[in-house]
Amino acid sequence: MSAIPTVQPTNLHAEKRIVKRFRDYAWGFIFLLPAIVVFCVFLWLPIAKGIYFSFMNVDFVKGNLFVGLAHYREIFQSGVVALAARNTLYYMLLGLLIGYWIPSVVAIALSELRWFQGSMRLIVYLPNIVPAVVLYGMWQYLYDPLGPLNQILSWFGIDKVMWLTDKGLAMISIVITESWQSFGTATLIYLAGIIGIPKDLYEAAEIDGAGVLQRIRHITIPGIRHLYVLLFILQIIGTSQGFMTHVALTGGGPNNATLTYMYLITNEAFVNLNFGKASAMGVIMFVVMTTVSIILYSIQGRSKRA
Amino acid sequence: MKKRGLAAVTVMLALLLLISACSGNNAGNQAGNQPANDSKNNEESSAPPASETEAPKEVTITAQYAKPDNPVAMSVIDDRIERFKALYPHVTVEKNDWQYAPQEIGIKMAAKQAPSFFNTFATEGNTLVGRGWAADLTSFMANYQHANDLNPTLTSAFEFDGKQYALPDSAYIFMVMINKKLFEAKNVPLPTPDWTWDDLYEAAKATADPDKGIAGFASMAKGPEGGWNWTNFLYQAGGEAQKVEGGKVVSTFQSEAGVKAMEFLKKLRWEANVLPENWALNYGDTYNLFKQGRAAIVLGDSGRIEDAVNNGGMNKDDLLLLPMPAMEAGGEHVGVLGGNYFIINPQEAPEVQQAAFDFVTMDFFSDSGIEAVRKDLEARKAEGKIKAPPVAEYFDPNSEFGKKMQALYAEYPETVYVTDPDVVALTKGKPEPAYNAQDYYAVITNVMQEVFINKDADVKALLEQAASKFDADVLSKVVVE
Structure with missing residues (x-):
């Protein structure tokens, strides 16, 4: 008596479920594939390679040599790295003090304009489209000891200010330059948020006799509160990696006063050709920034739920 | 759900690390720690040439x-x-x-x-x-x-x-390039080739006009090129940047000569006030300032004369090339040889x-x-x-070929800028530091910047501090063969 093969109904159902799931998601996966490939090649693989290189003495010709945690030990014992990290924190703080609040103020002011709002939006965004070479050339001219800023100060009997060669002022000058250049984008994001606030709230407030300041305080600012957190996170991430303006305006000087952590990484990689150590510094930065982002996003999530 | 997400991220990261490790520089790994140059290449290239009948590849x-x-x-x-x-x-x-x-x-x-x-x-x-x-x-x-x-x-x-x-x-050997027009404008006599640091100080002071933005003397001081400029003064003071001692390379720029050289720059900055107010100049900034007629004296060589005329619109008759000043009368006019x-x-x-x-x-x-x-x-x-x-x-100037080249130059007196033979005779070149020269220059630039921003900077302490740090961080890792 031969056994009759029987199909297990549970297995059949499982297979059907998988096929159905595949059919449901197939097109989604196919559409996602290019993005996954691009992210893999240009983002995730470099991150993984950075981690791998951080344990190596990288030599593209003679071959890499495993050095374990040597680069990390060197980084944590280095005085220059500590100085660059301090400078970066100072730069981030200055960015918050000088540049963070401007876009929201400008966006609120723009939203209150009854005429020329479109033109003003364009004007506000213009600094963003100035090519970097022109921008740095312009600010070098503005900051020159004989430049326009010092000329204006001289009208008020104020002595020349050494914007870029004074140890105490150089970083502030850099932050002013960057705030001017990048506040347009943040302004547009705030403005989009303000436009999204229902109009009837404002109409109701006006009927109730609320003035401009009251409208801003009780409707506009609460309405874009989530954007404050988002742009705070973006600013922290952006400024922690700042180095371009420092290269162009001060070269990290005077005497390392504007040397940031990212600037040091690029120096380590492209001047000292020590790609292993530079990768290790990058990994440390990656870990710190990921941690900071997770904390900030969880705070944002909590504030949204509240 | 959270656990599953975390596991997925961990697996992804591990996978990527594995891929990156496997996709490492295969060629490099195969080469391992072989000598710098591929001996196989050299063996092949030194092989006898192909026969004449064989068409070249x-x-x-x-x-x-x-x-x-x-x-x-x-x-x-x-x-x-x-x-x-x-x-x-x-x-x-x-x-x-x-x-x-x-x-x-x-x-x-x-x-x-x-x-x-x-x-x-x-x-x-x-x-x-x-x-x-x-x-x-x-x-x-x-x-x-x-x-x-x-x-x-x-x-x-x-x-x-x-x-x-x-x-x-x-x-090239570093010399000094002078804008004669700025000297004439202030009726300052031109220095002679046997000049000294004191003469440079006086000439720079006499030609400087801070209100018009004219510097008497401009040195690079923004990037590593600042240290490159300063090394000329170190050499004139009889100093060296580094030496090999017991199989190790150590810094010597913090010597008495180094202190004298840095004190001289400090004097130019604070006592004579002859440097540009924005002294943080890189290579291009310095020569642009010179071409704009905003610096009377800069360090340079014949190549910079060529650039000033061909690209800066200056007249070659308004330019003068002098040897580096000696620290004291009768001293050597040493410049960095590169x-x-x-x-x-x-x-x-x-x-x-x-x-x-x-x-x-x-x-x-x-x-x-x-x-x-x-x-x-x-x-x-x-x-x-x-x-x-x-x-x-590339050729020996006294060779037959060298003489042919000199004869050719002589045929174009208006086109070829000939450096005064007396200046050439006085000029003595000294090679750049052999080990980690660019790193050394960067370290010196930081000291220069501190001296330029701090009137009371302790030059000796700064140089000693820089030397000990540079030795520990960089030179201690140099293998002397």
């Missing part, structure tokens, strides 16, 4: 080309490429206008995109040879008829373990390396080389441009 070389803003150099290279093609029809020459930069060479080599040959400076010897980024020229030199005619003063910078890793191009060299890319196949070697040496010691220079001089004459030959070139 078609090869393509990438020749270093000039940037579009230098039409004079472009036409010179174009002419050379045409003549090379006629001589070596099996070689295709592609142009590549990448110019050597220390911060880019690593990427070029990693991406295998460096040209077949490139021009670099004397300080790069240890880096390029140590990392295996310069081909060993021994096999090519063995078949080169003028191997022994190259200027020995220049070849030594790229000689390691008795092997030659570069072909010399030209050399040079430019041709490197053959070791990543190229042996036959490509040979073609690149042939391209570089095509005009060396030949009538075609003389003719090429003549053609260049004619073109410059027609355009009202000048040529200021470097203080030393």
Whole structure:
């Protein structure tokens, strides 16, 4: 008596479920594939390679040599790295003090304009489209000891200010330059948020006799509160990696006063050709920034739920 | 759900690490820790040449080309490429206008995109040879008829373990470039070639006009080039940047001579107030300031004279080249000796390396080389441009070829800027530091910047601090062979 093969109904159902799931998601996966490939090649693989290189003495010709945690030990014992990290924190703080609040103020002011709002939006965004070479050339001219800023100060009997060669002022000058250049984008994001606030709230407030300041305080600012957190996170991430303006305006000087952590990484990689150590510094930065982002996003999530 | 997400991320990261580890530099790993230069390449390249009946293999070389803003150099290279093609029809020459930069060479080599040959400076010897980024020229030199005619003063910078890793191009010795117009404007007599630090101080003070933004003296002080400038004063004071002691390299720039050199710059900055108010100048800034008539005295060489006239619109009669001032009367007029060299890319196949070697040496010691220079001089004459030959070139100036070149220069008195022979006679060149020169320059620049921002800076303490840190961080890792 031969056994009759029987199909297990549970297995059949499982297979059907998988096929159905595949059919449901197939097109989604196919559409996602290019993005996954691009992210893999240009983002995730470099991150993984950075981690791998951080344990190596990288030599593209003679071959890499495993050095374990040597680069990390060197980084944590280095005085220059500590100085660059301090400078970066100072730069981030200055960015918050000088540049963070401007876009929201400008966006609120723009939203209150009854005429020329479109033109003003364009004007506000213009600094963003100035090519970097022109921008740095312009600010070098503005900051020159004989430049326009010092000329204006001289009208008020104020002595020349050494914007870029004074140890105490150089970083502030850099932050002013960057705030001017990048506040347009943040302004547009705030403005989009303000436009999204229902109009009837404002109409109701006006009927109730609320003035401009009251409208801003009780409707506009609460309405874009989530954007404050988002742009705070973006600013922290952006400024922690700042180095371009420092290269162009001060070269990290005077005497390392504007040397940031990212600037040091690029120096380590492209001047000292020590790609292993530079990768290790990058990994440390990656870990710190990921941690900071997770904390900030969880705070944002909590504030949204509240 | 959270756990599943975390697991997925961990698996992804592990997978990527695995992929990246596996996809590492296979070529490099195979090479392991072999000597800097691929011995296989050299063996192959030194193999006997193919028989005359055998057609040479078609090869393509990438020749270093000039940037579009230098039409004079472009036409010179174009002419050379045409003549090379006629001589070596099996070689295709592609142009590549990448110019050597220390911060880019690593990427070029990693991406295998460096040209077949490139021009670099004397300080790069240890880096390029140590990392295996310069081909060993021994096999090519063995078949080169003028191997022994190259200027020995220049070849030594790229000689390691008795092997030659570069072909010399030209050399410079730092001198001082003066804008005579600014001296005339203030009725200040021009310094004489036997001048001293005190004379420089007085001349700079007399010509400076801070209200008009005119500096009496401008030194680079923004990037590593600041240390490069300062080393001239260190040498004049009789100092050295480093020495080898018990098989280790140690800094010596913090010596008494170093203190004197830095004190002199401090005096120029705070006592004489002759530096530009924005003293943080890089290489380009310094010479732009000079070309704008905003600096009376800068450090330079014949190449900077050429640039000031050809690209800065200055009149060569308004310019004066003097030797470096001596620290004291009767002292030596020492300037940093540097040079430019041709490197053959070791990543190229042996036959490509040979073609690149042939391209570089095509005009060396030949009538075609003389003719090429003549053609260049004619073109410059027609355009009202000048040529200021470097203080030393690949050939010995006293050789037969050297004399031919001098005779050619003499035919173009209006086009060729000849440095005063008295100035040349007084000038003494001293090579740049042999180990980690660019790092050393960067360290010195930081000290300079502190001195320039702090009137009460303790020069001796700053130099000692910089030296001990530099020794610990950098020089202690140098292996002296």
